[in-house]
Amino acid sequence: MRDPRRVQLAKTIVRHSCRLQPGETILIESFDVADGLLQDIVEEAYEAGGIPQVCLRRTTVLRQLLLHGSEAQFRKQAEIDLSQMKQAQAYVGLRASENLSELSDVPPENMALYSKLVMKPVHADWRVKKTKWVVLRYPNASMAQAANMSTAAFEEYFYTVCNVDYDKMSEAIRPLVARMEKTDRVHIKGPGKTDLRFSIKNIGVVPCAGARNIPDGECFSAPVRDSVEGTIAYNTQTLYQGAIFEDVVLTFEGGKVVKAEANETERINKILDQDEGARYVGEFSLGFNPMIREPIRDTLFDEKIAGSLHFTPGQAYEETDNGNRSQVHWDMVLIQRPEYGGGEVWFDGELVRKDGRFVVPDLEGLNPERLA
Numbered sequence: 001m002r003d004p005r006r007v008q009l010a011k012t013i014v015r016h017s018c019r020l021q022p023g024e025t026i027l028i029e030s031f032d033v034a035d036g037l038l039q040d041i042v043e044e045a046y047e048a049g050g051i052p053q054v055c056l057r058r059t060t061v062l063r064q065l066l067l068h069g070s071e072a073q074f075r076k077q078a079e080i081d082l083s084q085m086k087q088a089q090a091y092v093g094l095r096a097s098e099n100l101s102e103l104s105d106v107p108p109e110n111m112a113l114y115s116k117l118v119m120k121p122v123h124a125d126w127r128v129k130k131t132k133w134v135v136l137r138y139p140n141a142s143m144a145q146a147a148n149m150s151t152a153a154f155e156e157y158f159y160t161v162c163n164v165d166y167d168k169m170s171e172a173i174r175p176l177v178a179r180m181e182k183t184d185r186v187h188i189k190g191p192g193k194t195d196l197r198f199s200i201k202n203i204g205v206v207p208c209a210g211a212r213n214i215p216d217g218e219c220f221s222a223p224v225r226d227s228v229e230g231t232i233a234y235n236t237q238t239l240y241q242g243a244i245f246e247d248v249v250l251t252f253e254g255g256k257v258v259k260a261e262a263n264e265t266e267r268i269n270k271i272l273d274q275d276e277g278a279r280y281v282g283e284f285s286l287g288f289n290p291m292i293r294e295p296i297r298d299t300l301f302d303e304k305i306a307g308s309l310h311f312t313p314g315q316a317y318e319e320t321d322n323g324n325r326s327q328v329h330w331d332m333v334l335i336q337r338p339e340y341g342g343g344e345v346w347f348d349g350e351l352v353r354k355d356g357r358f359v360v361p362d363l364e365g366l367n368p369e370r371l372a
Contacts, residue, residue, distance in 0.1 A: 026090040191341040
């Protein structure tokens with residue numbers, strides 16, 4: 001018997017996120033998953049009249065390829081993967097690594113080469129721009145452990161946060177989009193060192209309610225590239241390129257990270273030195289999924305935490321392009337609810353969110369009790 005929670009999520013993925021039409025090809029790239037939700041997505045694709053294609057991958061095998069990879073190897077992989085991607089009108093990335101730190105011993109220079117030669121042409125330049133796509137995790141023991149939950153409890157949590165009412169969320173985001181489109185100056189305040197100012201004038205704003213990520217619940221823009229001034233102290237752990245970073249503090253001058261500190265200060269600076277754009281910011285976003293309250297060291301979840309924001313060194317998205325180009329796109333999260341120290345978000349001198357709650361009437365529909 002099919003699990004109704006999985007069936008509902010598969011339907012959201014195929015019908016809402018990918019908007020799959022009869023006769024369209026949907027490429028499902030599945031990391032470390034070969035059953036369960038994957039099979040439900042395939043079944044739902046058939047019911048929508050689509051043509052599902054499945055590519056199974058293993059993170060342990062990817063690690064081996066990255067450890068010994070050469071430029072010739074990565075270029076050939078990109079050629080093969082891009083040929084496959086070009087034949088699909090929709091894409092689903094389903095990821096369930098059995099070890100969240102599986103890639104932690106891959107040298108940063110190898111990761112950078114892979115990002116440049118494979119991820120950029122296949123995903124950043126083609127999949128993101130030319131397909132209807134969505135990426136999501138899969139509930140397994142590794143994710144449950146990272147979240148400090150039992151496997152059963154995490155599975156229940158997973159389907160709760162993923163199966164929120166995205167139609168209601170889409171409507172509630174509209175006033176925030178309107179405000180951000182008119183905003184010039186943003187001021188982020190928080191306890192300790194966080195005091196950050198930047199402009200988002202004429203950059204563009206994108207609402208996110210299940211079209212590209214699941215779970216979802218954010219609205220993003222990007223700072224004018226050279227406008228960022230001040231310091232931000234993030235209060236959630238972040239997993240990037242297989243390593244866990246915490247107590248990250250970034251200081252900006254003229255838009256550039258001039259000082260980066262963390263538990264792994266040397267490593268974070270190596271990542272930010274991969275190219276010029278890695279020390280500039282490509283995304284600013286407010287998170288508001290009502291069912292996501294605590295970080296679990298998984299970006300797809302943590303960046304949607306109710307009462308959070310993320311401020312992202314690296315590549316800008318095409319829809320909110322501030323001109324920054326980088327192989328890096330690193331979503332670092334700051335939670336501003338009272339139990340995490342609080343904080344404020346100001347738009348053009350007006351306080352719009354305090355301690356994680358929207359405080360202006362037109363945005364109150366994004367507070368958890370209204371979205372849940």
